[in-house]
Amino acid sequence: MLSPNIETFLGCDADYTSADLVLFGAPFDSTTSYRPGARFGPSAMRHESFGLETYSPYQDADLTDYAIFDSGDLELCFGSSELALEAIQERAEVILSDGKLPLLMGGEHLVTLGAVRAALNHFPNLHIIHFDAHADLREDYLGVQLSHACVLHRCYDLMGDGRIHQFCIRSGDREEFQFADIHTDMHKFSFDGLEDVLQPLIAADTPVYFTIDLDCLDPSCFPGTGTPEAGGVDFPSLLHAIQQVSRTHVVAADINELAPMLDASGASTALACKVLRELMLALARNRSN
Amino acid sequence: MLSPNIETFLGCDADYTSADLVLFGAPFDSTTSYRPGARFGPSAMRHESFGLETYSPYQDADLTDYAIFDSGDLELCFGSSELALEAIQERAEVILSDGKLPLLMGGEHLVTLGAVRAALNHFPNLHIIHFDAHADLREDYLGVQLSHACVLHRCYDLMGDGRIHQFCIRSGDREEFQFADIHTDMHKFSFDGLEDVLQPLIAADTPVYFTIDLDCLDPSCFPGTGTPEAGGVDFPSLLHAIQQVSRTHVVAADINELAPMLDASGASTALACKVLRELMLALARNRSN
Amino acid sequence: MLSPNIETFLGCDADYTSADLVLFGAPFDSTTSYRPGARFGPSAMRHESFGLETYSPYQDADLTDYAIFDSGDLELCFGSSELALEAIQERAEVILSDGKLPLLMGGEHLVTLGAVRAALNHFPNLHIIHFDAHADLREDYLGVQLSHACVLHRCYDLMGDGRIHQFCIRSGDREEFQFADIHTDMHKFSFDGLEDVLQPLIAADTPVYFTIDLDCLDPSCFPGTGTPEAGGVDFPSLLHAIQQVSRTHVVAADINELAPMLDASGASTALACKVLRELMLALARNRSN
Amino acid sequence: MLSPNIETFLGCDADYTSADLVLFGAPFDSTTSYRPGARFGPSAMRHESFGLETYSPYQDADLTDYAIFDSGDLELCFGSSELALEAIQERAEVILSDGKLPLLMGGEHLVTLGAVRAALNHFPNLHIIHFDAHADLREDYLGVQLSHACVLHRCYDLMGDGRIHQFCIRSGDREEFQFADIHTDMHKFSFDGLEDVLQPLIAADTPVYFTIDLDCLDPSCFPGTGTPEAGGVDFPSLLHAIQQVSRTHVVAADINELAPMLDASGASTALACKVLRELMLALARNRSN
Amino acid sequence: MLSPNIETFLGCDADYTSADLVLFGAPFDSTTSYRPGARFGPSAMRHESFGLETYSPYQDADLTDYAIFDSGDLELCFGSSELALEAIQERAEVILSDGKLPLLMGGEHLVTLGAVRAALNHFPNLHIIHFDAHADLREDYLGVQLSHACVLHRCYDLMGDGRIHQFCIRSGDREEFQFADIHTDMHKFSFDGLEDVLQPLIAADTPVYFTIDLDCLDPSCFPGTGTPEAGGVDFPSLLHAIQQVSRTHVVAADINELAPMLDASGASTALACKVLRELMLALARNRSN
């Protein structure tokens, strides 16, 4: 008897019960102000992951060594950011309640807020490690507070000073950089200072939300994103930083802002798949230690 | 002394006071459920209009014979449909209050609701002539009522039975077609029946809102739209229908759903520009008679 | 508990046992001589089908009224046409043995041969109705007999004279047209003569294999195919012809040669989805009568 | 011993001496005012012609039945229209002097002027049959007289009233249409009136220069051109008109304004190849009668 | 009362009188020998600049701190390089005469010659700092002297030995490199030696024309240009070099050879906008010191 067509991210076909990491997608980009298309990120990554291998020569590890489950995409409306965030939070809550690590594929960066809300419910002393080209610290954007351009400010509203650690930032208005000087731990342009940030978090076993806006990468290797910003980091640097952060107590994570239609060569989607593979391997290995 | 860079749609450089038709753009596509990009429609049409001539051999008329003003694009937020609709309504109100015809360039089809609200304030006995591939009659879409997929239902909520005349419709769920059987005047697939609809409107000098979703056209000539639907009308049929409708008392109009990035050949944008030229010529001539 | 990600063609989520029609994909284009890419057809159709509605205003019918099952794509190797054809034949055999209608999504046109072999095993007096721009009647192509350019010749080898009925043909070398004069029932350029062909088949309840090479359509509405041939039929003509053929005793069918990457506007994929919806509705309705 | 790589248009590999038709390309688009790219037309047609067959089911004729020679592209500078026109004229002169028919592949439409100059030297009573969306009758364009937008005016300067017959024209400024009313034989929008124009030319055996701007076609089937103009003719109409014109005494011809990069689907280039095949077959057959 | 649609480069909306820097565009690419499209550079940069912020974290400076005016694009003919150069020279003369710095957006590199002519009239002891992949030192190109491939040779004709300083050069024929050995100050591949060149210019307050062909960048970060040349510099290096050069007495500058249609991802246009922002900030700050 024939089976229905199941489509998961490469190597993420454990059953839910045994899985330690749980993927889900949030195909949402309703507040994107410049060029939309991040809604297509999760399905593109899932579909194109089959151009990859499950084995990583970087970490000498294989997705088939770990139990990872892909729970598919949420069905999100367009036109109501609050409804979308609620659905994301709810899915993350389920996964966290079952003692698993939720791994969210965006979508635009606003989706992070839904998962951070859930993580804060479980881990009130949460810190955020944030890789991004953009500060995302505006108070509002054209009158709207639930916007991708404000998402870290919204997280700050929930968390307060000194718990958001930002890296690779190279774009924002002057007010955002002034806000960061006072309220967040911002590191411009690169990963300089990352190890110093991580040491106390590791020492204290502080719970960490890890959010990767892929536009932290240079557009030369990742043009497929809504707002490409020249001057970013390269792929090996990002891989290395992911392995560093994974040594902390990561309780939830996301990877966002791939807009696959904007890079017709497919190289951006292929890179995003590889980043996700490496992230899952690093997280899974650390949890199994 | 050098002047700043003014960019208007071709031949729309009258001053506002003398103008009889007033263009404005609503670069909004936040509720687009399938493929976004209609936000780029107004600026693409304005920019690419310079591949056209001001003269129409179809109507033997020239944009330079009429006073038309392009008031530019509204600056709309993404993430709040209601705020966007308010801004659209406000601009249309200003133009209507000055006794001019507002001509709105979308954006997704939801923008029509803002302009219809304004027109209803001035013309309570308004009818709508609606060209579209899609019925746009859903009660809600994934829980959201302010959605492109519901826009004619929202207009119906304000206007009631028998005042919405739909043509070229070839897509929708079964409930939408059942709704139309009772509440609207729907003509499927083509312009068949248009003249019969127009005669009483002309006879009674009924005020008409004229909304053109460009996806009424076949994707062969207009692939640059979010949801291309095979089986549409061709360009000469649309031109002819526009000239027919322009004989009624059109008080406001819009043209929407060009997503220029989806047709890299530029043919869709060029066609949209020509449709707008022909629409403006037909409306201007009728108002000057 | 969360479920894995199931991806089927729109409205094809019956369970296998109850289903009457069974979809499957053959992502193969290894012998394509000009521009490859038809391998991506089945997944693109499955993925993009969610831009469609399940309801057809053309047939006033809805996919949800029928039990249809999507069994996913075969995993085919590249580099061995014979192995690929065997896998296709095997899948079609299973479906036919269970008394269901196999509906194959190609891939290049060679995939038809696998399904025809299976259908001939069950229905030795099978006829083929073939819509295509190309005759596909070469004896071999650059020394290879299992080629998309030879596929109807290979079917002919199994079936003999007068049982292959070809429509819309407008390309081939002179020898192919001479072969057709003697051995097949070829109708050039259009569907002229279709009804005359169908009458005796309906009268005798002859089993029919129905193969639709989408390049029978004009490239204006379907540019997304390996070898676009100007001068094809339009979409309404194809819909009408599909409804005509569906009145015969169709025992298996396929739709092939969508190469989605070649039409970045997405209009070709959207059209292919609609053709498949209409084909499934017409076949399902006829079987339920 | 190995041979160098010869690349000709499909089926045009006669030797020069025996050939009756001689192809050459003029990869020039220096005066294109809107979107350039027609310079790539000749090489794209030559390269993509191998997706075609040499046999035409429309005319039941085969390129291999005739002696046609492809003499390659001229090496033209960019930045001097006069130098480019001289090179084109010179090549056409050589071919005409040898009693053969020069068949020029543009390039933008200005290239026609070079070949018309040569043809007028040999046939002072030449008429021009002109298929185009645009009148191309401007006196000058932004101060430049040697421009694609003026090319038929430049021909008129050499030939005078009543000898230029224009078809399918649907774009131009008002002055061009007024000029045409007096000085040329213009037929708007379609081929209506073509047979009436041809009869006296055939009767008098008048020498004819036949110039086909491919943008006479509707952009639905031919988006790959610098200035796509909705409302054009379809492919079967063009094929028919070409066969009609080929019954006159055609002494030189051209086909121009394919800009292949603007239609990434390749359908425009494939269509252009087929038009050229049909034009060559029709011309060759008529000359051999 | 509504205002017309003004479109300027981001943050360049001072009035002309108060402005110290004045932008203008020269949308010209008539002599481009390989792939045209640089004509679309200025409008693309102006349009896409709104994806940027006015604030630079690199220089901790903001466009809103300075008075910069965008005077729009020249309307240039295609087909006469001399007429185009005259228009460019005239605009630059006006700006220089008013004591302001003209900042030209190309277009192809030939446009530089028009602005250099104007600058030489005001500053006879001018030097040129030239960033480019190509030497642009040919005596003529296919018989044409006013060509992008010859533009620095034309400047040399006006200026003589030792006053042109070239960096990043990695393409040219052997004769150009031999010419450079004698007549210009060429630095191959990178910015090595830049500081040594600048010191005496700064010391003597020598007036400098600064011309940036964006193809000096590696195609990995800037593929959107007519002739991409592997092996270029990266974005941070270019930013640094721009800040270095801005310490000299720059009297006029240009940035050219963005061909936006060649990079559909938009990353090249976004980068060009950021380079222009950084260039304007560096020049404005230095002039205000």
Add this chain to the structure above:
Amino acid sequence: MLSPNIETFLGCDADYTSADLVLFGAPFDSTTSYRPGARFGPSAMRHESFGLETYSPYQDADLTDYAIFDSGDLELCFGSSELALEAIQERAEVILSDGKLPLLMGGEHLVTLGAVRAALNHFPNLHIIHFDAHADLREDYLGVQLSHACVLHRCYDLMGDGRIHQFCIRSGDREEFQFADIHTDMHKFSFDGLEDVLQPLIAADTPVYFTIDLDCLDPSCFPGTGTPEAGGVDFPSLLHAIQQVSRTHVVAADINELAPMLDASGASTALACKVLRELMLALARNRSN
């Protein structure tokens, strides 16, 4: 008298007899498992090479200084890998028998096997230097042994342990890396260790087959390939490595896996042309020493 259109790679127009290097193309990608298109590599490189100069500032050498012949593309069938490999082997045999160096342009990487077979016939003690992102060491791929994913394993079958030297490898399944640990000389990620490998080969004058899969490059500079793998080497590193390898006794070489349609910017094709120019100059210079 006019000549036919000869198209060769830039500067490769020696006659065969005098030539020392002989180019040929194998436009084959039938076993490509992910994204096909490498079949278009050789013609794209030949065509686009005219955007390059013959002179290299890197090596201060010029293609016109050496006798190189381009023998065009093989006409390969699709659907039979063995027939294709035979044709490749045969062409390489002819060239080797005449004492010349065959330089093969792929096509997918499987084509290498044909040329290696020929080279082994002439040089039984052959070693292979292999630059690639992928190990290509699978025993079979979905049941097929003649696959691009297995090509180095097929070479190994002919050559045995220790004679294949691999660089830049960063993708493969775990079994391939385990196989390499035992049977090949694999260097992951970069060219580290290259000089150490080359010294004994140079000392012993060992005959070398040099195969360059262009996807060894990072997708930032070379996205136009079927399976882009982030984390590759940059262009200057590749140029340097090519010059290093060329000091060995290279008896045959290839360059493969450019899929030009996947990078619409053209930067990948331009880079491939430059790599081929530099490879030819390095090989030619070494043979003439």
